Amino acid sequence: MSGNRDIEALIDMMARLPGLGPRSARRAVLHMIRKRELLLTPLADLLHHVAATVRECETCGNLGTDRICDICQSPKRTTDEICVVEDVADLWAMERSNVFRGRYHVLGGTLSALDAIGPDDLRIPDLIARVAAEGVTEVILALNATVDGQTTAHYIADQLEGQVRLTSLAQGVPIGGELDYLDDGTISAALRARKEL
Known part of the structure; x- marks a missing residue:
């Protein structure tokens, strides 16, 4: 049953990612396992490579x-x-x-x-x-x-x-935004930053 524990551990780890809950993580892991050669193995290799090589820029932090x-x-x-x-x-x-x-x-x-x-x-x-x-x-x-x-x-x-x-940066109404859907802070910032036509 250690295989199930490994799969559950992977699901738990994936569920910690932003935008993925336990159900989405479970679906993603099952899909990767089914497509092992196409997805799981290359992803594992790429994750290992990125973990070993990516760093913060010493100048800007990118x-x-x-x-x-x-x-x-x-x-x-x-x-x-x-x-x-x-x-x-x-x-x-x-x-x-x-x-x-x-x-x-x-x-x-x-x-x-x-x-x-x-x-x-x-x-x-x-x-x-x-x-x-x-x-x-x-x-x-x-x-x-x-x-x-x-x-x-x-x-x-x-x-x-x-x-x-x-x-x-200017703050206020986004392009295509409708006033009815904006919060009070956004409307207030847009009004303060108004410009002449």
Whole structure:
């Protein structure tokens, strides 16, 4: 029965992934087992390879296989703008838009008094050092519109005040959004950030 314990352990591990509950994990594991040669074995090999080779970029905190990620190494990127994001998923979301051509800085979270996360627990000191060393002229604070995200943005703005131009992403009504479906905070932010036609 150890085989069943191994399968259950795999299901339990898969259920810990975001977006997968126990039922979805069970279906995924059963599907992979049925397609062992096509899915399970290559996935296991790839997971082992990624675990052994992927690391954080020493400059920005992105993920890659080199000491310095492709974005930081790219000569096509402008060096005078840094977009500050909370985590790698946010960086990837910004990249999907294919609009920003500068460089990034991943904080690794946000300040949180409740969780005892202070500036030194994040990559904020690294950001301040980068701004001074790299001749950065603008820092774009692309942090989530949560209390912790905004607290972090204000802290960084205080630390960099007078050194660079500080901007943040616009907040408000999304393209295609209907007012009836938006929360009060989004409507309030959109009204405050209104522009002339």
